[in-house]
Amino acid sequence: MSIQAEPAPKPKVERLPPLPPAETNYRRIRKRFHLGFFLAFVAAPFLNLMRFDIPRQRFYFAGFELWISEFAIIFFALMLLMFIIAASAIIHGRIYCSYACPQMIFSEWSQSLERWAKAQAQQRLKTAAPGTRKLVANGLFYGLLAVASVFLAFVFTSYFLEPRDLLGRLLHLDLITVGGITGATVTILTFLDLTLVRQKFCTSVCPYGYIQGMLQDKHTLLVSYQDGKDEARDCIDCKKCVRVCEMEIDIRDSPFQIECVHCGDCIDACEDILRKVGKPGLIHYTWGERPKTAEREAWYMRWGFRDAKRVAILVILAFYLGGLALALSLRRPVLVEINPDRSVMFKVLPDGRIANLIRLKLANRTGRITQVQLTVEGLAGAELALPGNPVVLKPGETFERTVELRAPFVQDGQDVHHIRILAKADGARSADAEEMTFIMPLKR
Ligand code: SF4
Numbered sequence: 001m002s003i004q005a006e007p008a009p010k011p012k013v014e015r016l017p018p019l020p021p022a023e024t025n026y027r028r029i030r031k032r033f034h035l036g037f038f039l040a041f042v043a044a045p046f047l048n049l050m051r052f053d054i055p056r057q058r059f060y061f062a063g064f065e066l067w068i069s070e071f072a073i074i075f076f077a078l079m080l081l082m083f084i085i086a087a088s089a090i091i092h093g094r095i096y097c098s099y100a101c102p103q104m105i106f107s108e109w110s111q112s113l114e115r116w117a118k119a120q121a122q123q124r125l126k127t128a129a130p131g132t133r134k135l136v137a138n139g140l141f142y143g144l145l146a147v148a149s150v151f152l153a154f155v156f157t158s159y160f161l162e163p164r165d166l167l168g169r170l171l172h173l174d175l176i177t178v179g180g181i182t183g184a185t186v187t188i189l190t191f192l193d194l195t196l197v198r199q200k201f202c203t204s205v206c207p208y209g210y211i212q213g214m215l216q217d218k219h220t221l222l223v224s225y226q227d228g229k230d231e232a233r234d235c236i237d238c239k240k241c242v243r244v245c246e247m248e249i250d251i252r253d254s255p256f257q258i259e260c261v262h263c264g265d266c267i268d269a270c271e272d273i274l275r276k277v278g279k280p281g282l283i284h285y286t287w288g289e290r291p292k293t294a295e296r297e298a299w300y301m302r303w304g305f306r307d308a309k310r311v312a313i314l315v316i317l318a319f320y321l322g323g324l325a326l327a328l329s330l331r332r333p334v335l336v337e338i339n340p341d342r343s344v345m346f347k348v349l350p351d352g353r354i355a356n357l358i359r360l361k362l363a364n365r366t367g368r369i370t371q372v373q374l375t376v377e378g379l380a381g382a383e384l385a386l387p388g389n390p391v392v393l394k395p396g397e398t399f400e401r402t403v404e405l406r407a408p409f410v411q412d413g414q415d416v417h418h419i420r421i422l423a424k425a426d427g428a429r430s431a432d433a434e435e436m437t438f439i440m441p442l443k444r
């Protein structure tokens, strides 16, 4: 007779309280910024937000078509852009590199694509030989990257060539003209960059990283590791912060490593590990090397405006912004240049009238057909010998020629008559006026 043993009571499982929610998720924030900046990168040349058209010698900024001759506007626009980049390095360190730089965005994206291609091959070809899986993963990765490289190179080249013109060259597989060869070269360089170089570019080639190092001061934003002393140390040396770092550094060595792009991935990693043992993370964004404080600071301190130097930066930024706004508001949609041509003092025409030569340049800087009406003041009966008045200009067209300014002979004992030539474009609030002299013989 067998005696059935009583089943052993199940050990009581004591459930630990749920983990507190993660305090930081900079990776997610960064990916949102990446999406926003990627869309801005793609939209900028197509919406003429910023673009240099090299063949046509135009600079597009915030929707304005600027001519290379419009020095003041281009100066203020470039100074403003340069100053924003410098100010960002002084205040927020290398945040630009990890949150906004296209090189970083596309490098991280190509790494994710490679991981995704490997995972797809693993999942879908479970029974296939490892060599076959690797071949499929590589084919998927390189194939998609090749398509993406064509697209990215197209967008990048559009910053320097007219996008529709470039698209025509791409569709005709143009490898003959300068534009076509440029597009193909940029495509190959993009492909190589995203397969072989990636973040190595940031620490080897990119000058901005070195400049940022020089611009930083004791209040610049840093990613800094701050642990206790001796037995109070909380770091469990799990090295997760090192493993997640795409720049392959250990932030515990120093917050001033040139490779660190202040992405915050190590902050998330440490927080994720230590909150499981109920402790706060040891890596933080800090202003300078100051320890992270618990109390909430004023908004301007949280935005990085922590000393008089930052206020001066704001003032200079406002100066360039104001200068640019003023230059844009004074901009005339039609460029008018009127100058006398004194290679001939005057000519007596067969009908007895007197003619002086005038060099005339009218340039339509708008995107629509524009008419310019030219009139002469100060000399009765004076008129410009133009093929048509008003002069009709197509978008972007320049009318440049030497024309006769004809006037009836005046016997008043003067050989110099002061006149004004007015050029009034459609839609312009006022006419451009050029003062000059008209030379006549004293006697006929
Ligand atoms: S050390 Fe941290 S913040 Fe710096 S690059 Fe590496 S992961 Fe990003």
Ligand code: SF4
Residues within 6 Å of the ligand: 225, 234, 235, 236, 237, 238, 239, 240, 241, 242, 252, 269, 270, 271, 273, 274, 282, 283
């Ligand atoms: S993740 Fe945190 S706990 Fe782990 S090694 Fe890095 S600093 Fe130490």
